[in-house]
Amino acid sequence: MNKTIESGQISAHFGKNVIIIKEDNSKISAKLRTSLPKLVVGDLVNYQLSNNDLVVTNLIKRNNLLQRADKLVAANISQMLIMIAPDPAPQHELIDSYLIAASINNIKSLIVLNKVDALKLENKNKIFDLLKIYQNLNYQIIEISCKTNYNLNSLHQCLLNNTSIIVGQSGVGKTSLLNKVLPNQYSKVSELSNIKQGKHTTSTAQLFALPYGGKLIDSPGVRSFALSNITKEQISAGFIEINQFAKLCKFNDCSHNLEPKCAVITALKEGLITKQRFNSYQYLIANN
Numbered sequence: 105m106n107k108t109i110e111s112g113q114i115s116a117h118f119g120k121n122v123i124i125i126k127e128d129n130s131k132i133s134a135k136l137r138t139s140l141p142k143l144v145v146g147d148l149v150n151y152q153l154s155n156n157d158l159v160v161t162n163l164i165k166r167n168n169l170l171q172r173a174d175k176l177v178a179a180n181i182s183q184m185l186i187m188i189a190p191d192p193a194p195q196h197e198l199i200d201s202y203l204i205a206a207s208i209n210n211i212k213s214l215i216v217l218n219k220v221d222a223l224k225l226e227n228k229n230k231i232f233d234l235l236k237i238y239q240n241l242n243y244q245i246i247e248i249s250c251k252t253n254y255n256l257n258s259l260h261q262c263l264l265n266n267t268s269i270i271v272g273q274s275g276v277g278k279t280s281l282l283n284k285v286l287p288n289q290y291s292k293v294s295e296l297s298n299i300k301q302g303k304h305t306t307s308t309a310q311l312f313a314l315p316y317g318g319k320l321i322d323s324p325g326v327r328s329f330a331l332s333n334i335t336k337e338q339i340s341a342g343f344i345e346i347n348q349f350a351k352l353c354k355f356n357d358c359s360h361n362l363e364p365k366c367a368v369i370t371a372l373k374e375g376l377i378t379k380q381r382f383n384s385y386q387y388l389i390a391n392n
């Protein structure tokens with residue numbers, strides 16, 4: 105019996121079993137040894153044959169581990185696609201908390217506006233004003249439509265050679281995008297969906313190998329992204345423009361509220377920091 109130790113990456117969890125993607129992109133199912141720490145999608149593991157079963161024997165060191173509140177989301181991610189859409193309407197705090205989570209974990213982040221086909225006169229300006237804020241902060245923005253296939257080529261390009269995770273509110277179109285880049289996987293995706301108010305909604309994260317290289321993780325939609333075990337310094341570091349001015353405040357521990365000679369408040373008044381980002385910063389500081 106072949107007892108060679110092999111390695112692969114966790115694609116999905118089903119109770120005590122995991123699906124592992126091997127280097128040649130084929131999939132196998134394996135059991136978890138009880139002594140293992142909690143594993144997540146994206147984890148690199150060793151496994152071997154033991155009593156006719158494939159068993160995961162150990163976890164290989166993680167590059168990073170994305171967490172949400174006290175839940176582990178995924179590991180070894182190189183890129184985060186923060187997806188927004190005209191409907192459901194985007195939330196600033198959610199985008200900003202994803203950007204912080206990405207910054208803490210050294211993950212490149214970009215914003216994907218999906219459903220451009222559904223932009224209407226009444227929501228267009230609001231969305232583009234919001235995107236302008238992030239464009240000015242040098243975040244990459246890609247506008248697509250999974251319905252009309254608009255600009256999907258740009259998205260394919262950015263997925264190459266990355267392990268990307270798509271995050272965002274429920275209903276923005278994360279799974280729709282996955283199905284565009286992996287048309288033959290559709291049935292597998294729906295297996296992990298629940299029907300909620302007549303709609304499919306993703307219930308657990310899953311990693312897929314892309315046929316042309318790279319990996320893509322679809323994740324369940326959220327209402328809010330509660331950051332976990334995070335310091336005020338880490339929140340500040342995620343707000344690059346606020347952080348830059350915070351260094352110039354008179355007091356080292358300035359809370360940018362009522363202190364004299366606060367460079368952040370001055371920058372806010374001069375329009376160098378936007379009101380939306382400042383509000384979102386204050387909200388996240390107060391709620392973490």
Ligand SMILES: Nc1nc2c(ncn2[C@@H]2O[C@H](COP(=O)(O)OP(=O)(O)OP(=O)(O)O)[C@@H](O)[C@H]2O)c(=O)[nH]1
Pocket residue numbers: 218219220221222248249250251252272273274275276277278279280281304305306307323324325326
């Ligand atoms: N008009 C339009 N509708 C879209 C587009 N992309 C997705 N949708 C629709 O948006 C709805 C939600 O899509 P999903 O892909 O399930 O969204 P999700 O982000 O995976 O949602 P959760 O799994 O709940 O987090 C579906 O009815 C899609 O058909 C698009 O580009 N344009």
Ligand SMILES: [Mg+2]
Pocket residue numbers: 278279280304305306322323324325
């Ligand atoms: Mg989904």
Ligand SMILES: [Zn+2]
Pocket residue numbers: 350353354358359360361363365366367368369
């Ligand atoms: Zn200050």
